[in-house]
Amino acid sequence: MKNRNCIIRLSRYKTALYRLKALGFVKVFSDNLAEAIGVMPSQVRKDFSLFGISGKKRGGYHIDALIERLNEILGKDKVHTVIIVGCGHIGSALMKYRKFEDGGIKIAAGFDIDPAKHAQDADIPVFPIDRVKPFIKEHNVELAIIAVPDIAAQQVADMLISAGIKGILNFAPIRLRCPEGSIAHNINLELELENLIYFVNVLKKKRVNPDETENA
Amino acid sequence: MKNRNCIIRLSRYKTALYRLKALGFVKVFSDNLAEAIGVMPSQVRKDFSLFGISGKKRGGYHIDALIERLNEILGKDKVHTVIIVGCGHIGSALMKYRKFEDGGIKIAAGFDIDPAKHAQDADIPVFPIDRVKPFIKEHNVELAIIAVPDIAAQQVADMLISAGIKGILNFAPIRLRCPEGSIAHNINLELELENLIYFVNVLKKKRVNPDETENA
């Protein structure tokens, strides 16, 4: 169904389509897209049918139309404004992350508790944290990135949501709880690395003992 | 089975266990852990049985022993050395990321093509990129974080793997292909935000039309 994996695949199809387009292709078949992102052709057609995307039997899908439709589904047909709360190492790196801008995501401002981080006249200004609520309301911001220490994260999230934020991308190593009507996705960097370490170890054991193979 | 989700759950159990331990608890039941990370108690017991972790009927699991066992399974019973290739915004933020150090992950060095980034005497030194191969071999490094521009990422990955790297955590917005015996996990920041945007839009549609509800 229209679960997280499915939506992620839509993004990947889109990326692949931009590449094919740049290569001069005009239309594409489900096999091409399947191959490009590493799934079965029936998965591609299934995903598309879920969103009412149709091609032409024998003629495949028109790349331009498909990109446009995918962007529409993913909400990428308009620019989205995002604020970043917590301008430490991670937060300020994200403020300067180019792919956001290229992808129609506008980082409007940063907020931090530390006066040394404040920079009201910078390209992307950094304001004191107590300015975040009025800022959200004034600019109708719906998306926020949280990059504060873990102990502060839930409190910051609650505050942002009460001010009108609907979606949070959280880099603090804690799973945020959200009331209905808002949503948080968590990126836990240490967990990702820990996970990788596990699978590297599995790989190493396989080398030594190729019989006891288990799937990774 | 022992898939990615299962391993991620092990990490989450571990986090929850440290918290319970800090709160003074000594033993824990499958319900407590289930509650803590938001799964069913039978999921917890199933996960544990997959790794031969056993408790006492009626007595639950001993927290200290459980933490130790989980760390062992996850390979966290030893310190892991990691290098970072690409010391731009993201790369240098990760170099300073405290949670890695706290979690027994040692960032040994950074590497960058840009001489302006080099800092051979810094706390975590940054070397020219052509020093990476000898460095990997000399220090037996198996893990790398890639934070270079997307066009360079695959080439860098190939080079690292040929030098002995087994696991790559990739921040370039491209899916790395790896030969057998090595593995890459990809973190695509724009895709994460795009995904969040989609689910926020679903939420907003639900508000307007609560009937046509679909699962997020």
Add this chain to the structure above:
DNA sequence: TAGATTGTTAATCGATTAACAATC
């Protein structure tokens, strides 16, 4: 003992894949 909790087996659920009729 009675009651609670594990460990495992069986049932359910949902997502992926295969198959194939429709049709260009």
Add this chain to the structure above:
DNA sequence: TAGATTGTTAATCGATTAACAATC
């Protein structure tokens, strides 16, 4: 037309959940 490709239905697969006997 013959052959290729879609769109959808049915089959498969795997992961999660429920159930329950064992036992502390």
